[in-house]
Amino acid sequence: MILLWIRRDLRCFDNPALMNAVANGCRYALFISTPQQWDLHHEAPIKLDFIRRHLLQLEQHLTEYGIKLIHLTSTDFTAQSELLIRFCREHHIHRVLANSEPEFNEQQRDKAMLSSGLDIEFYDCDVIAPRGRVLNQSGEMFKVFTPFKKAWLKHVREFGVECTGRPQHKSKALSSLCCDFTGGGDPLPSLIKSSSLSASWPLADEVMEKVIPNFLSAKVNDYEERRDFPGIKATSGLSPYLAIGALSPRTLYQQLMARYPLLIEDVNHPAFCWLNELIWRDFYKHLLFHYPRLSKQTPFLQKYAQTLWPGKQKEFDAWSKGKTGYPLVDAAMRQLINTGWMHNRLRMVVASFLTKHLLVDWRKGEQFFMSHLIDGDLSANNGGWQWAASTGCDAQPYFRVFNPILQSQKFDPNGDFIRKYLPELNDIPTKYIHFPHDYMEKHGVSDIYWPPVVEHKTARLRAIAFYKG
Template identity: 50%
Template sequence: MNTLFWFRRDLRLFSNEALIEALNNGAKQAIFFICEKQWQQHNAAPIQIDLLKRRINYLSEQLARYSIALYVIEAPYFEDCEKALLSFCDKHHIKHIIANKEYELNEVNRDAKILAQCDDKDITFTLYEGDVIAPVGSVKNQSNEMYKVFTPFKKQWLKQYQDTHFSLTPWPLEEQPSDNSTKELKSDGCSEKWPVDEESLATIVDNFICDKMSLYDDQRDIPSIKGTSGLSPYLALGIISPKQLLVNIQSRYPDILTTSKNKTFTWVNELIWREFYRHLLSEYPKLSRGENFNEKYNAVKWRKNDAEFKAWCEGKTGYPLVDAAMRQLVQTGWMHNRLRMVVASFLTKHLLIDWREGEQFFMQHLIDGDLASNNGGWQWAASTGCDAQPYFRVFNPITQSERFDPDGKFIRKYLPELENVPDKHIHFPHIYLASIGADKHCYWPAIVDHKAARERAIAAFKV
């Protein structure tokens, strides 16, 4: 039976059980679809598409070493994928397609249509759970329902895996140099600071697990230092799998899943949050349609204010930590996790602007854009989501700034206008700048008062 592997957001060779199964079934061909129009509809960031294309070029080279041909095919929309895939199967006499599941609604519908057409053509279409550790639907409560609160989900997840020492399926092939090659995809280089080769990625992973993971709990909220893993772009594209990371973690911390109160566990907790949001996305298709998880907040009257939204996007709200974070996003394609919460809270509570506008802007700029996690994070901040922060919790951007960037190091990096402002004024510099007669153009006034905005948000959500 001729077998074909279909790459999606699982752009890796190792720790890819679906790919290994295809190879064990004799696959000599793999396929990837460039869906530019569909990606645009999904608000994929140009920097993320660039990273994806660079990785595809690298994968093509690596697969050729094992005599596997990777075909990269232009298919603007998912419906074009369906036609191109079946045409490819006819031409190459493919009778078995293997791929990893995707959980977003459009992707699920695409696969359902392809499955129906494969049945008509006597082609087997097999999907694996390659993007999660716990298969979607396997972590349920006693009523066999999806958990709606993270903590019990985590407890059940740990209960299922606390005695498991994970391992990876061995790579089945030996190198056999061949002439197989594909046309290299053009890259604009905007993601070049993020390496895509296995050697660099292995070093990044090892450095984090060996040197930084034990400090993660203490350093993860400080944006001026590299206290986070930096692995989120690779997880978003499946360049690294969560299972692969857990295998590496367990090799250094064998009891990590039974020591959840230890600080070393904190980053593993983030992996479980990632699982939680994926399970939710699969269980509740409405999340892919941009609907509130908690329907009682459908009554919230969001403000439509283009000028204030523009100020938020451009980092000109007058709150330095918010503005520096937004500058970081636009300039680098990434934002520190603590700051994602701060700016999301500011948009949805201080400005009372619909979380969907912020979610879309993030996806259009983030190199680690991912619907499940992005939607989960935004609905958490907006208090409309599953296990979200209560609506009356409104981050004070000045207090957050004083706590997590006390000397203004991060602020000054992205707001050079404030370079000479003393530390004690850096978190809200307007009064100081006015007192020294600073040029009105050297910084912009706050577009909203914190106390008044907080009261307005609470009143809106009470309704």
Template identity: 50%
Template sequence: MSTLYWIRRDFRLDDNPALFYALQQNCKHAVFITAYDTWRTHNHSGIQIDFIERHLNWFSDELTKLGIKVTVIECNTFDEQREKLTQFCRSIGASSVLANSEPELREKVRDTKLAQTINLTLYDADTILPYGSVLNKQSEMFKVFTPYKKAWLNVLKQQGFEQTYLAAIPPSNNEVTQQSQFAFNYEKQDSSKWPLAHEFMQHVLPRFLTDKVTDYANDRDFPAIKGTSGISPYLTIGAISPKRVIYDLISYYPHILEDMKAPIFTWLNELIWREFYRNLLLSFPNLNKLHDFQTKFKRFDWPDHHEKFNAWCNAQTGFPIVDAAMRQLKQTGWMHNRLRMIVASFLTKHLLVDWRLGEAFFMQHLIDGDLAANSGGWQWAAGTGCDAQPYFRIFNPITQSEKFDPDGSFIRKYLPELANVPLKYIHQPQTYLDSIGDKSYWPQLVDLKEARLQALDYYQKELNTDE
């Protein structure tokens, strides 16, 4: 009898405990199983699936060098996955399956059912610290980020993090005569502008850590500056381990854990936010179902603003920073983090559209779409989530635009119809365009002052209902 390695979102040799132990058991077979209908139901974007496909083909070649044959089993649902995986185990005589765990509720339910029919062993491999290792004095998950961050840092400094599997599986020198050519039957979008993870780790991340991370605290808010690392898509699909990232970060900056006010700590702070959101997903299962974290929003009745939502989706709001951000998302499969906050606040506050619609739209387009971070971010913007901004904090898209795209270079890149608008008018071009009779750009969808007051009144009214 043999062991089967189940590839999930762990397309890497580095920090891959399931693969590590599979090789110790002389594993000769690995499997990747699609779930097309489930992917669509969960709004997985075409660009992310293409990104996964590219990494699966690379990973398959690497496993072939290690003497492991990769088989792709095409399924539509998790139920079908269980059935076909059980059949495949019988066909190759596999007595056990090794895989890295997934924290999402539906995936955990699938694994629980599957463990009733096959010998399934799961390992945690998608966070820096083990799930549940950072708790408050009541042995519960934190509900506020700052104390979680302090506790997280204390655990890391006192206990360290598991490094057993870092570089535990060195690349093989064995030649592969034929490259894998797996292709998913899914509506894909080209992801080739994003290098494969091993190229990113060799060339992109080292340059970021040496040249850019010290300026990250300032540059990250300006979308026209390439001041972010771009690592989120790789963490999302598991092509890069977060443990490898923090190991490299500490190697470059040994004292980073001691000074939370240092500019370089700002980037580490984003990694800790990722850990926070993923632990919330596991600790509060209803978040997997897109329930509001704050129960007082349970009966919140979002207005039906279908036309406004469509205008937002189609970059037709009349607010250049919002429309340029939405164009960036649809054209590239990615959106700058500051812009994600701006467009989410605008949709939920100025347009009073249910955050779940925005969350789904982002998932359908983002290469780094992740349930924990995406839903957490949207609830933060809408004021309904864990440690969210209060409902009365409403970003003004014009002042945000003036502050973070002061020369309008980002706006002009994605809204070429505004290329010739003078700088004086670039953040509010309607007056200028009207003066020259130019109808190429949309009028403002709402009056910001009126929409802000309307949002405040609506939130107050809805939250006071039944109290």
């Protein structure tokens, strides 16, 4: 018997492990929950709910291939490995098929399982260009994004992008098969309490059918001009689906290229800006593969490894609660806390504010994001935070400190986003909405909003001096 091990690949389209499982007559798939491991990795409740909903969808799809999905529960990766090995022995399974996961703990788990003697085959399907194939002339991973992008484009032009499509349906669905598995497993909804935390996000089937075609036809050409304005719904909104493997990046690439066949040759095309974001995603995935220490909360630039960050807990608390006194920062944090998502421009703004204005260790922000984000992904989250903190690969220079007031004036000029998440500022005139303190004091309404935790110019000079030291 062959077993399909479901991990972070909750889809049927471009799922090489599933494709090979169907081709080899697989009849059982297994998903093993690891609540304690999720806690260690700071997985957000809304993300776990999103996984639960897609597992239920996947369960229905697998029946079309004559495959029964079984759900078991362990604690951490060690217990998960032991449970899988025991399950295979008890049910005479001689081969396991799974898609790879690049993070350090996941790689250690998989290596241990291979050394146990279990016949397990892994496939890569979470990046567009295969990891280990985009290298510099010395055969090493790039440390700057732009040359990586050039090599990435060269590789894709030369070798193309493999996308396995969707398996053909079996002539007989599961309901007509005689299933001989006797251990029923846990009900899938027990993965996490059904709280509908992610209910506002449609399932991937609807996204494939409606959202992606609409984005590629109506929004992608304006993406570069509109993507930085949080008050406009101009981004694709696909990151949560990529994070749990409900969508394949290779599928997105192929759909983009089907609409714009010459895009790979024309970096000046308006739609290339969105492809560039997919390449950034690959960049961070490749970095994680080549530098496993990034999974261990270690800065890419080793000179910052022993840095003692002087930021205070009370300042971190003000930031995490959206009470810094800078409206754009506070509105962004409210968006994260209330919805489980944050606009990408705002992620840069609030990360810069925490690490530069408040000099708080970037790892605290990274963990806070992971514990709230529906699209929490270690490689992208780590890469983004280290970029903002100037400790990462191809990060912003340490002397670049975002001015949250100017960012607000530029990207939320009318204060629409601010007012949405900070209704207490509804009556503040637009001219003062980006930093309302002088106006409030003048009109005797300073009690409606909290004072700034730091003064921008002072904080900027302090940050530059700190990094120089």
